[in-house]
Amino acid sequence: MPKARRSNDWGFPRWRSYDSSRETTTVRLCDRHLCEEPGDCPAPKAPNSPDRWMFCQKHAAEYNKGWDYFEGLDKAEKAARTKSEQTENAGYAEASHFGWAGSGDGSRSADEMRALDVLELEADADFAAIKKAYRVKAKAVHPDVKPGDAEAAEEFQKLQVSYEVLKAAEERREWKG
Structure with missing residues (x-):
């Protein structure tokens, strides 16, 4: 009579693999x-x-x-919905480092996105493109080029603030990374 073989499924660790089937996965x-x-x-x-x-x-x-x-929402509904979304999802801001990496995928803040809109750039613009767009637009409305023009001075200030926001964010990314 042949001797009985002991199973490999006894004790810990389990000696046979948990998914011992060999069919292909789809x-x-x-x-x-x-x-x-x-x-x-x-x-x-x-x-x-x-x-x-x-x-x-x-x-x-x-x-x-x-x-x-x-x-399809009016301004008041949009503001209320935005506020409720931000309060409900506040916990996710702490864990934002678990998100996808890289710009244009949710890693930019709302302030950065507004700054990119002022500079008329896409969400995935790199810092070299930001710098170039800022310089081109700032040259066109600089107070030395258009002295006494209040609209140009205001536009220049918007461009400066936008650039500073994006520059600070880039410096933070470099410091973290």
Whole structure:
């Protein structure tokens, strides 16, 4: 009579792997044409629809870039909704370092985004582009170029403040990183 073999499933550590099956796992690819990355970020195909696109992180960010959460609300409703969202999500600000890295993906503050709007730049602009845009716009409205023009002086001040906000943010990023 053959001797009984002992199982490898006794005690700790478990000697056999937990997922001992050898069949292939299915990986859903990004729904963006010609993208070979795994599609693990769902995005709605239409408002109030259960159907979803499955994008990679890059294409999900691109898809959501133009999304206006407050579309159709008047100014008062928009302000109230913004305030409630900020108070409800205050805990997430502490853990912002767990988010995706890089500019243009939520790593810029609201002040930085307003400053980029003043300089007419995209959210993913690097500091060299910010510096260039500031210099071009500041030259056009500088008080030495347009003396006595109150509008130009005000625009120059806006540009200066915007540049200072973006410069301070860049310095913080360099200091952290």
